Amino acid sequence: MDAITLNNITKTYNKGTVLAVDDVSFSVKKGEIFGLIGPDGAGKSSIFRMLTTLLLPDKGSATVGGFDIVKDYKTIRGILGYMPGRFSLYQDLTVEENLNFFATVFNTTIEENYELVKDIYVQIEPFKDRRAGKLSGGMKQKLALCCALIHKPEVLFLDEPTTGVDVVSRKEFWEMLKRLKQQGITILVSTSYMDEATLCDRIGLIINGRVLSIASPDDTIKAYPEKLYAVKSPNMFKLLNNLRSFEQTINCYTFGEYLHLSLKCSEEEVKKYLQEKEHDDFEFKTTSPTVEDCFIRLLKEQNERNGNKNE
Amino acid sequence: MNETVIKTNKLTKRFGDFVAVDEISFEVHKGEIFGFLGANGAGKTTAMRMLCGLSIPTSGEATVAGYDVFTQPEKIKENIGYMSQKFSLYEDLTVLENIQFYGGIYGLSDKEIKEKSDELTHKLGLHKEAKKLVRSLPLGWKQKLSFLVSIVHTPKIVFLDEPTGGVDPYMRREFWDLIYEGADKGITIFVTTHYLDEAEYCNRVTIMVDGKIEALDSPAGLRKKFGVATIDEVFYKLAREAKRSAD
Amino acid sequence: MKQLLSFIKKEFYQVFRDQKTLVMLFGMPIAQIILFGFALTNEIKNANIVVVDNAKDIASQQIINKIEGSKFFNVQKTLMNPAQIDAAFKTGKIKLAVVFPANFNTDLLHLNKTSLQVIADASDPNTATTLTSYITSIVNDYQSQLSQNSSLPYSIHPEVRMLYNPDLRGAPNFVPGVMAMVLLLVCVMMTSVSIVREKELGTMEILLVSPIKPVLIIIAKAIPYLLLSLVNLGAILLLSVYALDLPVKGSILLLVLESTLLIMTSLSLGLLISTITSSQQSAMFASMLGMMLPTMLLSGYLFPIENMPIVLQVISNIVPARWYYIIVKDIMLKGLGFSYIWKETTILIGMTLFFLLIALRNFKIRLE
Numbered sequence: 001m002d003a004i005t006l007n008n009i010t011k012t013y014n015k016g017t018v019l020a021v022d023d024v025s026f027s028v029k030k031g032e033i034f035g036l037i038g039p040d041g042a043g044k045s046s047i048f049r050m051l052t053t054l055l056l057p058d059k060g061s062a063t064v065g066g067f068d069i070v071k072d073y074k075t076i077r078g079i080l081g082y083m084p085g086r087f088s089l090y091q092d093l094t095v096e097e098n099l100n101f102f103a104t105v106f107n108t109t110i111e112e113n114y115e116l117v118k119d120i121y122v123q124i125e126p127f128k129d130r131r132a133g134k135l136s137g138g139m140k141q142k143l144a145l146c147c148a149l150i151h152k153p154e155v156l157f158l159d160e161p162t163t164g165v166d167v168v169s170r171k172e173f174w175e176m177l178k179r180l181k182q183q184g185i186t187i188l189v190s191t192s193y194m195d196e197a198t199l200c201d202r203i204g205l206i207i208n209g210r211v212l213s214i215a216s217p218d219d220t221i222k223a224y225p226e227k228l229y230a231v232k233s234p235n236m237f238k239l240l241n242n243l244r245s246f247e248q249t250i251n252c253y254t255f256g257e258y259l260h261l262s263l264k265c266s267e268e269e270v271k272k273y274l275q276e277k278e279h280d281d282f283e284f285k286t287t288s289p290t291v292e293d294c295f296i297r298l299l300k301e302q303n304e305r306n307g308n309k310n311e
Numbered sequence: 312m313n314e315t316v317i318k319t320n321k322l323t324k325r326f327g328d329f330v331a332v333d334e335i336s337f338e339v340h341k342g343e344i345f346g347f348l349g350a351n352g353a354g355k356t357t358a359m360r361m362l363c364g365l366s367i368p369t370s371g372e373a374t375v376a377g378y379d380v381f382t383q384p385e386k387i388k389e390n391i392g393y394m395s396q397k398f399s400l401y402e403d404l405t406v407l408e409n410i411q412f413y414g415g416i417y418g419l420s421d422k423e424i425k426e427k428s429d430e431l432t433h434k435l436g437l438h439k440e441a442k443k444l445v446r447s448l449p450l451g452w453k454q455k456l457s458f459l460v461s462i463v464h465t466p467k468i469v470f471l472d473e474p475t476g477g478v479d480p481y482m483r484r485e486f487w488d489l490i491y492e493g494a495d496k497g498i499t500i501f502v503t504t505h506y507l508d509e510a511e512y513c514n515r516v517t518i519m520v521d522g523k524i525e526a527l528d529s530p531a532g533l534r535k536k537f538g539v540a541t542i543d544e545v546f547y548k549l550a551r552e553a554k555r556s557a558d
Numbered sequence: 559m560k561q562l563l564s565f566i567k568k569e570f571y572q573v574f575r576d577q578k579t580l581v582m583l584f585g586m587p588i589a590q591i592i593l594f595g596f597a598l599t600n601e602i603k604n605a606n607i608v609v610v611d612n613a614k615d616i617a618s619q620q621i622i623n624k625i626e627g628s629k630f631f632n633v634q635k636t637l638m639n640p641a642q643i644d645a646a647f648k649t650g651k652i653k654l655a656v657v658f659p660a661n662f663n664t665d666l667l668h669l670n671k672t673s674l675q676v677i678a679d680a681s682d683p684n685t686a687t688t689l690t691s692y693i694t695s696i697v698n699d700y701q702s703q704l705s706q707n708s709s710l711p712y713s714i715h716p717e718v719r720m721l722y723n724p725d726l727r728g729a730p731n732f733v734p735g736v737m738a739m740v741l742l743l744v745c746v747m748m749t750s751v752s753i754v755r756e757k758e759l760g761t762m763e764i765l766l767v768s769p770i771k772p773v774l775i776i777i778a779k780a781i782p783y784l785l786l787s788l789v790n791l792g793a794i795l796l797l798s799v800y801a802l803d804l805p806v807k808g809s810i811l812l813l814v815l816e817s818t819l820l821i822m823t824s825l826s827l828g829l830l831i832s833t834i835t836s837s838q839q840s841a842m843f844a845s846m847l848g849m850m851l852p853t854m855l856l857s858g859y860l861f862p863i864e865n866m867p868i869v870l871q872v873i874s875n876i877v878p879a880r881w882y883y884i885i886v887k888d889i890m891l892k893g894l895g896f897s898y899i900w901k902e903t904t905i906l907i908g909m910t911l912f913f914l915l916i917a918l919r920n921f922k923i924r925l926e
Contacts, residue, residue, distance in 0.1 A: 039479025040450045052767045054925040073923070078769045088760035092575045093568065104564035105768045137351045147764070163477060166350035167507060167543070168550045192477055193506075195543075207479075237491045253484045256511040256541065257530055292480050299481035 003186035004028040009060035022209035035200030036190040043209035044190040081153030091133030106151035138169030194292035224289040230258035233282035314341040322371035331357040333522035346513030354522040392461035392469035402446040417464035451482030471502040565778035587740040607654040613662035673715040734886035735859030738879040747845040749828030754841040807893030826913035833920035853879040
C-alpha cells in the first residue's frame, strides 16, 4: 500500500495569481525515504503543508496513510510527524520542557516512545536544561526531530531539515533517517542539497511547482541523455569563457574542481578548439553525471523556456 | 599580482572565557577568491566581523586593504563590500531604487549611479524588471543583484557570508560566474559557504575548527595533503574532531 | 485534561521567562495607581484665591467670612474687573476667584434665588476640583442655614467655570478607569500577541497538525491570562484601599465577578484580534488601536461622554470599558448592588459572546 498519494494536486495563492504547485502527482511507498529535491520557492513547502492538512489544495486529491487529506484531516493529524521548514519549537523553553510539552500535546509521554527517539535524544541529553533558543543549528534540528517523532508517527514529513546546518550534522541527520526507515516509518523529506538526493530511495525533482522527474537516484542519473565530460586547466575562468563561446557546446558549468561539459560534436573537435585557444595543460575525461547534473540540465531548460516566454 | 590585501597575525577574539577566534594568522592576495569554511560556531562569522571593522579584536594584529582593524575601522568600511544571506536588499524598494540607495551610501555621483544601474540591470538581464519591487524576484536573482550591489563602489575586497544558501544549483553557478568576473577585475573575494563543492571554486581555502585555522591551502593541495578525493572529506575529517558545539 | 494542564504550564513558563511581559503585566498598573494616587492625596492648604465682592451686603459678607475662616484659603479681597481676574490667573498668582454680583442679597431676598461665580484654574484639575468643591460646600452650608430660619426656600447657585480644562473630571474616578484600562490592555494584548507569536515562530503549524483540539489551544491561552489578570485586579484593589484610602463601598465579590466578566470580554477580543493578524507587531498595533485609545478616550474615564459630539457618543457604546467603568463606579464609589448594574452587565455579556463567536468562527484549523 502507498503511504502517500497525490493526484493532480494544484495550489495557488493570492486568489489564483501565484501558482505554487502545478498539477503534481506521485506516490510514496510504505517504509520509503522519498526526497523532494528543488530550489527555494519550487513549491516543496506548499506540498508539505497540504499533505500535513495545513492547507487545502485548489484541485486534485491526496491521501496520507490511506486517509483523505481534506475529509479525514483529524485522523491524519494523529498519525503524522512534521518538522516544518523553520525551527518551530519554543525558544524560551528548555530542551526537556519542549519534548515534554509536545509529548503531552500528542497524548503520549517521553517514556512510552523512548526507544524510538533514544538514539537522537542521548546526543542532546547533556543540554536538556538549556533553552532551545540557545542550541546550535545541529542540536536544534535534532531536538525538532525528537519532537516530531515522540508520538511514533507512521509518516514523517521533514521540510528542509538540513538547511543552514553544517556538513557534520547533516551526515549524522541522514544516518538517523536511515535508522528510522528500518523501523518502518515512511519519510517524505525535502532538501535543496543535491548530495542528499542519493541517500533517498526515490527522488522527485521539482521546479516552479512542477515535478519533472520521479525515479530512484540511479535511474535519474541513467536518464541523462548526453555524454558528460570533465575538463580542468590552470586557468579555469578563461576555460569556462572559451568553452561557453564554443558553438558545439550544449552545456558547460563549474563542478567542483572541474568544469562539466556536454557537446554536440566529438571529443576531438573540442580538444582541438582548446589547443587553438592556448590551453596547453588541460585535463579532459569522461565522467558520469550526478543528480546535480540532471538537475542543472532541467533548470537550464526551464530557465531558457521562461526566457523565451518573456521575449 | 601578489599584493597583500588582508593580513592577520594571531588575531583573537574572546567573549569572557570563551575564545571565539583563537590566534588566526593568514594572508589574502589581491584578486584572490579566498574560501572560509567551518562548521556552525567554528568562529567564521566572528572572524569576518573583525575583518569588516564591525568588531574590535581582543588581541593580535590585522590589516584590511592596508588599514588597521583596531584604529581605522572607518577607513576599512570605505574600501570593502559586504553581503550576507540575511541582509541583502530592501524588499519593498525596486531594483533601481536599491542600486541608487547603495550607490548613494558609498558616495557615488548621480552620473556614476545611473551608469551602474544600466550596467547592472543589463548584466543580470533585469532591465525589464528594473522598476519591480525586489520582493517579487526569485531568490537566485536577489542574491545575484545583492552581490553586484555590494561591489557597486568597486571595493578592494568583498566579504560574502554564505551568499548562496538555499539557491538552486543552476543559479548558484551563475552566481559564481559573477564572482569570477569580479575577481578577474581585481576585487578580492572573501567568501564563507556551506556548500563544499563551492570550496573547489576558490583559489585557496581555510577550514576553521574550534576557533583555529586547521587547514589553509589550495583545494588541490588540501586533497593531496589529506589523501582524499574531495574537499568534502577533508572538511568532514577536520570538523568531526571539533570539541565545542555551536552556541 | 493532561494536555490542557501541560499547555497552561508551558504558557506560565513563557510568561515568567519574558521580563518585558512581566514588567508590562505588573509594573504598569502599579505605576499608574501610584502616579494617580499622588495626584489624589495631594492635600491643599492656603491656596491663594481672590474674592471680588460687587455686592458688599450682608449675605456676601457672611459667605466671605466663612471662606476666610477656612484653613484652605488665603483670601485677598479686591475689586477687579474680569480682565484683571483673567490676568491674575494667567500669571498663576491665584488658583480661584469668587465673584459676587452687585445685587446679591437683594436677589436672594426678593427672588429667593441668586447666583455667584466660581472661576478656577483647571490646568491643575485635581486642585481645581478640590477648591471648587470646598467653595460650593461653604455656599451650600450658608444656604441651608438661611433656609432653616425661614419658610421660604432660598437658593444660591454657584456658577462654576473651569478655566483651561473645561472637561475636567473628578479624581476618584481614576481608579475604576485604571482598572478598566489595565485589565483590557493586559488581556487583549497578551492573548493576541501570545497566539500570533506561535504563528510567527511556526509552532502553530505543529500544534495544528497534532491531535490537540483547537478549542483546547484557546482555553489554554486564556486561562493563564485570566489568572494573571485576577492577580492584577487584586493588586490594584489593595493599593487603592490601603495606599489611597479609597474603600470599596459595595460588594467586593460583585466587583470581582464583574471584573472577571470584563476579563473574559477582553480575552475574546484578544482572540479575535489574533485570528485576523499574522504578526506580533500588527497584533500589538491592533490591540493598541482597538483597545487603549477607545478605552482612554471614549469610556468616560478621561472625558465625560455627555460632552462629546453625538457621533462619538454613539461610538462609545461599543467600547466595553464604558460599561465596565459605570459598573465599577457604581460598586466602588456609590456602593450600589447588582439591581442597578444589570443592564451594563448584560451588555458586557452580549459583547463577550459576540466576540467569542466570531473568534471561534475565524479560528482556523488550517493555515490560511
